[in-house]
Amino acid sequence: MQPGVRVVCAGRNKHMTPRQNDVLARHFTQVHASRGVGKCRALHASHPVDPPLPRRGPQALVEPSTGLELVAHGSTFAGARLDAGTRLLLSTASDWRAGDAVDVGSGNGVLAAVLARQGRTVTAVDVSRAAVASTAETLRRNGLDGRVTVLLADGIDSLPDRSAGLVVTNPPFHVGAAKDSTATLQLIQQSHRVLRDGGELWCVYNTHLPYLEAARRAFGRARIVVQDRGFIVLCASR
Ligand SMILES: C[S@@+](CC[C@H](N)C(=O)[O-])C[C@H]1O[C@@H](n2cnc3c(N)ncnc32)[C@H](O)[C@@H]1O
Secondary structure: OOOOOEEEEEEEHHHOOHHHHHHHHOOEEEEEEOOOEOOEEEEEEEEEOOOOOOOOOOEEEEEOOOOEEEEEOOOOOOOOOOOHHHHHHHOOHHHOOOOOEEEEOOOOOHHHHHHHHOOOOEEEEEOOHHHHHHHHHHHHHOOOHHHEEEEEOOOOOOOOOOOEEEEEEOOOOEEOOEEOOHHHHHHHHHHHHHEEEEEEEEEEEEOOOOHHHHHHHHHOOOEEEEEOOOEEEEEEEO
């Protein structure tokens, strides 16, 4: 609020209560009622209170179901919280194939952290600088940074053929502000290239999206492992 703002509210006496002064006093340091004119009076409020300081630094919260401290810079997806789709994907974590892993679209780093906590070597990739910083800080705060390479990259084109045992992802569904499946359809194809024989892609997505068919096209076969009202988790084996 600008420092010079003044508010004047006029009304019939029968519609005015001291509570209205209290509400204005939360936001203005000077509040007073005028003398009445007929059956009406006015409330005057001026000198706004100082606004709260802007929040500095990243958000950080301990996520109860994983016990991980999650960190989110800027507009990182889901902030420092666990997304509902990611939660469903994590419910399958004990079924993920053993070995080194890639987390594509790592966001606040929760999947990379769970993979690292399983004792794996992990590559975490995100196209967003804020997300990469968030992933790195989540890993550092949970003592897992030694196991994870965090990359700022668009997709996993830069990873060599047949170099990973597992790809785990809650993939992007936006390009900028627009909903767009293109990046994920490419990611499914890229995962097939990056996985070794026997390697697995685990992916969670909104139920209306066509990723099961895309995974079947790329891998030959893919199955739904678990589904709820909003999300599907699929697994495709190379
Ligand atoms: C749905 S969020 C999932 C974030 C995190 N893994 C989680 O489960 O909360 C998808 C993430 O993909 C990232 N992303 C979008 N396009 C990408 C691309 N082309 N390559 C890599 N990451 C991308 C976004 O920045 C975002 O962090």
